[in-house]
Amino acid sequence: QKEVEQNSGPLSVPEGAIASLNCTYSDRGSQSFFWYRQYSGKSPELIMSIYSNGDKEDGRFTAQLNKASQYVSLLIRDSQPSDSATYLCAFHRGQGGSEKLVFGKGTKLTVNP
Amino acid sequence: ETGVTQSPTHLIKTRGQQVTLRCSSQSGHNTVSWYQQALGQGPQFIFQYYREEENGRGNFPPRFSGLQFPNYSSELNVNALELDDSALYLCASSLAGGVGTQYFGPGTRLTVL
Numbered sequence: 001q002k003e004v005e006q007n008s009g010p011l012s013v014p015e016g017a018i019a020s021l022n023c024t025y026s027d028r029g030s031q032s033f034f035w036y037r038q039y040s041g042k043s044p045e046l047i048m049s050i051y052s053n054g055d056k057e058d059g060r061f062t063a064q065l066n067k068a069s070q071y072v073s074l075l076i077r078d079s080q081p082s083d084s085a086t087y088l089c090a091f092h093r094g095q096g097g098s099e100k101l102v103f104g105k106g107t108k109l110t111v112n113p
Numbered sequence: 114e115t116g117v118t119q120s121p122t123h124l125i126k127t128r129g130q131q132v133t134l135r136c137s138s139q140s141g142h143n144t145v146s147w148y149q150q151a152l153g154q155g156p157q158f159i160f161q162y163y164r165e166e167e168n169g170r171g172n173f174p175p176r177f178s179g180l181q182f183p184n185y186s187s188e189l190n191v192n193a194l195e196l197d198d199s200a201l202y203l204c205a206s207s208l209a210g211g212v213g214t215q216y217f218g219p220g221t222r223l224t225v226l
Contacts, residue, residue: 031212031213032212032214034214036217042219042220043203043217043218043219043220044217045115045217046214046215046216046217049214088156090155092213094213099144099146099161099169099207099209099213100146100158100161100169101146101148101156101158101205101213101215103156103157104155105153105155106155
């Protein structure tokens with residue numbers, strides 16, 4: 001079982017729609033979860049972090065976390081063509097003093113004008 | 114902009130050569146992590162440096178080594194380059210003991226011929 005599973009897509013939505021990105025993880029001890037956006041040829045950019053069960057909203061983005069189901073999602077409302085990118089889900093693993101992020105392969109999102 | 118800088122931006126080497134990549138962390142951050150991102154994959158943790166010492170390592174051979182300097186900047190060295198080392202190398206800075214939030218630099222694109 002992969003540590004982080006994401007639907008690789010591509011996910012295609014029309015402009016103005018809601019894009020829903022999903023992620024499951026294997027490490028029950030994880031406490032911190034992150035969504036990064038990565039444009040083609042660029043480095044990952046942090047867009048959301050979530051630590052507690054439930055929803056966290058930031059502008060057009062909402063992250064949802066369910067630790068019992070080991071599931072985290074990202075909703076993008078009123079999707080724009082500029083949201084077209086690969087979205088990486090990651091969890092924080094802190095063991096023996098080392099703090100690393102474990103990433104999924106990413107979901108490629110295309111927002112069509 | 115995260116305040117994390119990396120150099121060089123692009124690099125082309127031949128198999129068997131050695132390479133050094135550099136990273137300056139965000140102001141106030143004392144921890145630097147290095148990741149390798151192959152095409153179509155999520156970033157993979159190489160190692161982390163804290164207080165000038167390696168503080169955790171991923172599944173990478175010893176020919177991948179690093180340093181951290183008193184000003185928290187860091188180097189990644191790769192010896193005996195192989196074709197599979199071609200990737201985007203990402204540096205991320207963070208604050209030790211936090212919730213794991215890491216901010217990425219722009220990356221170095223390494224091509225091994």
